Amino acid sequence: MRTPKLQRSDLSTSALSRRSVLKGAGAAGLAGYLGTRAGAGAATLVQSTPTVNIQGTSLSILQWQHFVPSFDTWFEQFLNEWGQANGVTIQLDRINTADIAATFAAEIAAGQGHDIVEHIASLPQYEEAVLDMTDLVAEATNRHGEQLEMCRNNSFNPTTNTFYGFTHGYAADPANYRKSLWEQVDLPDGPTTFDELLAGGTRIFQEQGVQMGIGMSQEIDSNMAAQAMIWAFGGSVQDENENVTINSPETIAAVEYMKSLFEGCMTPEVFGWNAASNNQLLVAGQASYILNSISAYRTAQEQQPDTANDIFFSPPLVGPGGQDLALAHGHAVFTSMIPTYAQNQDTAREFLLHLVANYEAASENSKLYNFPAFPDTVPDLFTEGGWLENDPAGSEPPDKLMPLSAANDWTVNLGWPGPANALIGEAFNTFVLSDMMAKAARGDVTPQEAVAEAEQTLNGIAEKWRTEGLIGGGQ
Amino acid sequence: MSATTTSGGAAVGAASGGERFFLEREKVLGPLMLLPAVIYIVALVGFPLVLAVLYAFTNVTVGDPRIDGTGDFVGLDNFRAVLNDNVFRKALRNTIGFTVISQIIVIILANILSLVLAADFKGKRLVRFLILLPWTTPIALGVLGWFWLLDSVYSPIDYALRRLDLLGPQTPLGPARNMYWLGETELARFAVLLVHIWRTLPLATVILLAGLTSIPQDIKDAANVDGAGFWRQLFYIRLPLLLPIMAVASLFSIVFTFTDLTVSLVLTRGGPVNDTQVLATWAYFKGIQGGSLAQGAAIALFLLPVLIAIAIAMLRLARRAGAD
Numbered sequence: 092m093r094t095p096k097l098q099r100s101d102l103s104t105s106a107l108s109r110r111s112v113l114k115g116a117g118a119a120g121l122a123g124y125l126g127t128r129a130g131a132g133a134a135t136l137v138q139s140t141p142t143v144n145i146q147g148t149s150l151s152i153l154q155w156q157h158f159v160p161s162f163d164t165w166f167e168q169f170l171n172e173w174g175q176a177n178g179v180t181i182q183l184d185r186i187n188t189a190d191i192a193a194t195f196a197a198e199i200a201a202g203q204g205h206d207i208v209e210h211i212a213s214l215p216q217y218e219e220a221v222l223d224m225t226d227l228v229a230e231a232t233n234r235h236g237e238q239l240e241m242c243r244n245n246s247f248n249p250t251t252n253t254f255y256g257f258t259h260g261y262a263a264d265p266a267n268y269r270k271s272l273w274e275q276v277d278l279p280d281g282p283t284t285f286d287e288l289l290a291g292g293t294r295i296f297q298e299q300g301v302q303m304g305i306g307m308s309q310e311i312d313s314n315m316a317a318q319a320m321i322w323a324f325g326g327s328v329q330d331e332n333e334n335v336t337i338n339s340p341e342t343i344a345a346v347e348y349m350k351s352l353f354e355g356c357m358t359p360e361v362f363g364w365n366a367a368s369n370n371q372l373l374v375a376g377q378a379s380y381i382l383n384s385i386s387a388y389r390t391a392q393e394q395q396p397d398t399a400n401d402i403f404f405s406p407p408l409v410g411p412g413g414q415d416l417a418l419a420h421g422h423a424v425f426t427s428m429i430p431t432y433a434q435n436q437d438t439a440r441e442f443l444l445h446l447v448a449n450y451e452a453a454s455e456n457s458k459l460y461n462f463p464a465f466p467d468t469v470p471d472l473f474t475e476g477g478w479l480e481n482d483p484a485g486s487e488p489p490d491k492l493m494p495l496s497a498a499n500d501w502t503v504n505l506g507w508p509g510p511a512n513a514l515i516g517e518a519f520n521t522f523v524l525s526d527m528m529a530k531a532a533r534g535d536v537t538p539q540e541a542v543a544e545a546e547q548t549l550n551g552i553a554e555k556w557r558t559e560g561l562i563g564g565g566q
Numbered sequence: 567m568s569a570t571t572t573s574g575g576a577a578v579g580a581a582s583g584g585e586r587f588f589l590e591r592e593k594v595l596g597p598l599m600l601l602p603a604v605i606y607i608v609a610l611v612g613f614p615l616v617l618a619v620l621y622a623f624t625n626v627t628v629g630d631p632r633i634d635g636t637g638d639f640v641g642l643d644n645f646r647a648v649l650n651d652n653v654f655r656k657a658l659r660n661t662i663g664f665t666v667i668s669q670i671i672v673i674i675l676a677n678i679l680s681l682v683l684a685a686d687f688k689g690k691r692l693v694r695f696l697i698l699l700p701w702t703t704p705i706a707l708g709v710l711g712w713f714w715l716l717d718s719v720y721s722p723i724d725y726a727l728r729r730l731d732l733l734g735p736q737t738p739l740g741p742a743r744n745m746y747w748l749g750e751t752e753l754a755r756f757a758v759l760l761v762h763i764w765r766t767l768p769l770a771t772v773i774l775l776a777g778l779t780s781i782p783q784d785i786k787d788a789a790n791v792d793g794a795g796f797w798r799q800l801f802y803i804r805l806p807l808l809l810p811i812m813a814v815a816s817l818f819s820i821v822f823t824f825t826d827l828t829v830s831l832v833l834t835r836g837g838p839v840n841d842t843q844v845l846a847t848w849a850y851f852k853g854i855q856g857g858s859l860a861q862g863a864a865i866a867l868f869l870l871p872v873l874i875a876i877a878i879a880m881l882r883l884a885r886r887a888g889a890d
Contacts, residue, residue: 196628196854216857219629308749309837360718362838363748368718375719513857520855521653522840529839544652551647555858559627 134168136452138176139445145438149180152442153195153205155188158386158423158460165456173445179438189366192217192520199430206433207442211262211423212311212519213245213504213511215255218561221428224254227440231257231447235465242464244504245424245511250333250563256428259447260454260461261421262384263498264315265404272301272379281380281405285323285348288380288408293355295379303356304378306525307349307532308364313525315420316382320345321524322418322507323410328518328549329509333564335553338546344411346531346538353532362529374398384422385492389458389484400487404494407501418503425461458484459492466499473499509564513556514549523548615870621863628857644864653840654865657848660755661869664844665823668762672819673812675763676770677805683771684778701768709832712761716747716833723747751841754834758842761829766822770815777811778804810883817880824872845869 152170157163167183174181184205186194191210198204199220224246232238238258246256268281272295282288292303306313321327326341353361356379360368370387372378376398381387391399407417429439446453450468454461459478463469471477479492486492506515518524527545531538556562589595621631622645624638633639648654683694700708715723724744727733735741747753781804789799827846830836836843836851845868853862 193850193854196859199628200631214857216627217629219627221629309835309840358742358744359746359749359838360744361749363718363746363750363754363834365835371719377719517856517858520857521851526839533839535839548651551650552856552858555647555861559625 133172134165134452134456135172135176136449138173139441139448141177141441143437143441145435145441146178148178148435148438149182150174150207150435150438150442151182151184151205152207152209153184153186153191153198154207154209155191155211156185157457158384159389159457162453162457162460165452169446169449169452170442173442177441179442195428195430198432202432204430204432206435206439207427207429209425209427211425213256213424213426214428214516215248215511215561216513216516216520216556217428218248218251218253218255218513220432221255221430222433222436224257224429225252227257227443228254230440231444231465234444235447236467238464239466239499241421241499241502241504242424244507245421246426247510248512248561249510250512250561256426257443258424258426258464259443260425260450260464261502262386262423262425262460263462263495263502264319264382264384264419264422265406265494265498266380266408267373267383267385267387267402267404268380269301269373269376269378269398269401270403271401272299275299281403282408283405285320285408285410289348289352289355292352292379296356299379301377301379302358302360302372303352304361304369304372304381305349305352305357306361306364306369307353307529308362308368308525309522310364310366310368310525311519312366312369312383312422313361313364313528314519314522315422317345317349317524317528319382319407319419320349320410320528322416322503323408323412324348325410325412325416327508328524329506329512329514329553329564331508333509333512333514333553333562335514335546335549335564337549338542341412343538343542346528346541348410349528350532350534350538362533373402382419384460385458385495386460389460392485403491406494406497418501418507420505421502423460424505425464454478455483459495462495462498512562513559514553514562517552517556518549521552523552618863618866621860622867624860626859628854628859631859640860644860648861648864648868653843653848656840657836657843657845657865658868660842661824661844661846664755664758664762665820668759668766668823669816669819671759671763672766672770673816675767676774676815677808677812679767679771680774680778681800681804683775697771698768700764701772705765705826705828706832708765709761709829712757712764713748713833716757718744718746718749721745721747748834749838751838754838754842758829758833761833762823762826765829766819769822770819773811773815773818774808777808781807810886813879813883817876817883821873821876825869 157166163185170181170183173179188211191208192214195204195208195214195217199217228238228243242258242261246258247254266281270279270281273279273281273291275298276291276294278287278291282291296302305316307317318328321337321342324341324345326337326339326345328335328337330336369378369381369383370390373381373383373387374391374395376395385404388399388402391402407419409417427443429436433439447465447468450461450463450465451471454463454469454472455478459472459482462472466473472479473496479490479496481489482492505511505519509515523545527541530536530544531541536544553562553564557565589598620633623641624633625640626633626638679697683690683697715721721744724733727739727745728743731737733739733745734743739745745753747757785803786799789803794802825846826844827850830842830844830847831850834842836847845865849862849865852865853859
């Protein structure tokens with residue numbers, strides 16, 4: 092969808108309060124870089140002063156369509172205000188997130204396209220076509236404090252010492268469960284361990300007829316669920332040095348567990364899902380438990396308020412690996428890339444710095460879907476009495492989102508404990524992990540065979556990218 | 567156009583007459599008429615094809631699609647990697663299977679439909695319109711429609727089956743409340759086949775209908791006078807005369823089905839567990855989404871032999887038709 096240059100009068104007003112405006116600007120501590128503070132009704136909290144002259148330039152952005160529509164409305168106004176303040180002509184094109192990689196590939200092949208491409212996941216396999224953002228990360232760190240390690244690792248390649256992306260935020264990936272169903276199996280706060288998940292989920296399915304919704308399909312959520320399960324059981328796809336380590340007793344145990352979970356409380360629908368399917372099942376009131384961000388809940392708040400009131404959240408489950416390995420990916424990791432062919436590279440950098448400076452507004456207008464990569468920019472989020480404790484988007488009870496308050500601790504990068512590299516990027520996009528789980532769960536092969544086959548595939552992928560010089564390991 | 571009679575007009579007339587003479591020369595007019603098609607084919611078919619062949623023998627990635635020199639060429643490595651890939655082999659089998667099965671069914675159904683539509687009955691125009699509708703619908707939109715019809719929660723087909731007490735607890739298709747069309751291998755394959763048939767049936771029907779209407783009336787009259795019944799006329803007159811037309815319809819449909827990306831991509835993304843993966847979708851996932859452009863090109867090249875065989879068959883058919 093091509094968005095024409097936006098007119099301010101056409102756009103809705105931000106819901107930001109004056110308190111947020113002042114607090115956001117103050118907390119950022121950006122006096123040296125800030126020009127004006129925007130007034131009430133503006134989407135911008137603080138108007139950054141560019142460090143280079145960008146007057147008269149233009150900026151084109153290819154962006155994914157946000158899962159919380161209010162963010163897109165805010166972003167359009169925010170972008171337009173920045174363009175007007177700095178004399179920059181703006182073009183914003185938004186497409187489905189599933190189409191970003193293909194569109195970006197076409198632009199790379201053509202050698203022309205947008206100045207910024209933003210995706211919800213790392214695209215390390217595109218590294219050779221994008222600028223190194225080390226300077227931008229350093230500048231943002233200088234202005235706003237440390238970037239979350241998870242966000243750094245999601246966009247940094249240690250083998251080439253390159254930031255192939257700039258991660259400005261992420262969405263936490265908690266469990267979403269229906270409280271009324273779990274109360275009846277004596278787990279009113281939802282399961283906290285994988286053992287409880289299997290026992291409780293099976294009872295709910297047998298006694299209440301409501302299935303569980305953890306995908307094993309050819310889409311991104313299934314990949315993330317598989318990876319989180321492998322971690323919790325003590326396994327990993329690669330080690331710190333980027334060697335494939337998937338074929339371990341721990342991974343096999345995770346696959347065996349997934350098979351038990353499918354047989355106990357899921358239906359074959361999980362093999363044919365797309366990324367929206369688990370949201371849909373939850374909103375339809377037909378799922379006891381899913382792994383997802385809060386977007387499904389936000390949708391339910393608007394479409395099915397009764398169901399929304401029954402949806403609660405919990406942090407990643409504890410498995411045999413212990414509490415330290417109860418981890419999750421960033422459900423979406425907002426990563427901006429500036430292609431080597433971009434015509435307005437300085438303008439793109441300045442806008443990304445401006446976005447980070449205004450992340451409090453981004454977070455609030457995404458209804459707390461967007462968590463900041465630079466935590467100091469959103470002081471209201473985690474503090475006592477802050478947004479997670481008193482959801483500004485109207486949760487009942489107001490502290491429903493509190494289980495996300497430790498998300499910075501239990502969220503790790505794609506490919507952890509190694510980096511988010513091209514091996515992991517291709518593995519995710521060709522569904523190696525979710526297919527491994529599905530084959531074993533359906534009984535096509537044994538868990539051991541499924542893991543061995545996945546190992547062979549991953550080694551083939553790793554070898555290719557190693558030859559390209561984009562990943563390490565192999566010793 | 568007659569020549570003008572004024573002196574100036576005569577000059578203009580002479581010039582245009584010269585041009586016309588020039589343009590009427592077969593050696594000029596023929597190539598000139600062919601030129602747009604040649605440019606189109608070279609730019610949009612030939613160039614990408616050559617590029618794909620080159621890519622398949624190199625180590626290019628989606629992040630670096632340039633071929634910088636001979637050092638980028640890796641021989642048959644990509645083909646070896648692709649052939650060792652279980653998903654590729656499954657995609658190859660599926661591509662052939664979907665094409666063969668769907669086209670057998672399409673030809674049978676298209677023959678029946680064309681016979682029905684060749685007859686006179688009330689509402690024939692409406693029926694023709696409805697049958698043609700899938701062909702006029704953009705394929706992505708049509709497949710999205712099917713995607714919702716086969717949804718795992720809200721499928722209207724499942725709803726109807728439940729209302730008829732065919733689906734749900736203690737029913738013939740139960741006990742599940744839904745069929746999970748896209749989650750079970752056999753049902754997902756059935757769904758992909760169904761959409762391919764739905765999509766290509768109108769074209770084949772129209773081609774066969776045109777063939778049927780071109781059968782001379784005197785042949786039919788002679789058969790009637792000789793007392794040949796419907797089946798005898800069908801098997802001894804209509805089908806033999808329609809064979810060349812049927813071959814044309816089949817070849818078109820095979821090309822559309824064999825090279826199709828949209829149906830599997832939108833409906834199943836190749837799932838469950840790659841059971842509906844086809845060459846086009848696997849080339850897309852591997853080459854574009856996964857970043858291994860060279861391997862994606864190698865996968866796509868496996869479409870080429872079949873397409874070349876079809877092209878040769880079509881050319882032979884066209885030559886035979888010309889000779890006749």
